[in-house]
Amino acid sequence: MPSLNVSFTDEEFPGVRASAAAEGKSLKQYLHDLGVRETQRKQFVVGAATWAERLRGEFDDAFPDEVPPAERREGTAAA
DSSP states (O other): OOOOOOOOOTTTHHHHHHHHHHTTOOHHHHHHHHHHHHHHHHHHHHHHHHHHHHHHHHHHHHOTTSSOGGGSOOSOOOO
């Protein structure tokens, strides 16, 4: 298993430690879970954007008075 060295500033560390304690986790477990959650969040955003794109034409047909396709931004900036 790869090892990772993570550093925080003196100002950041107390907040990270408090967040870990609030979740009842060790600092190591908290940082691990944080990375996993971020990966899952990004996968969700990509999936949601793909799903929305598949439905865009159907939505435009069903709601012609909403934002016209020419004025709508393409893609997603959420990730």
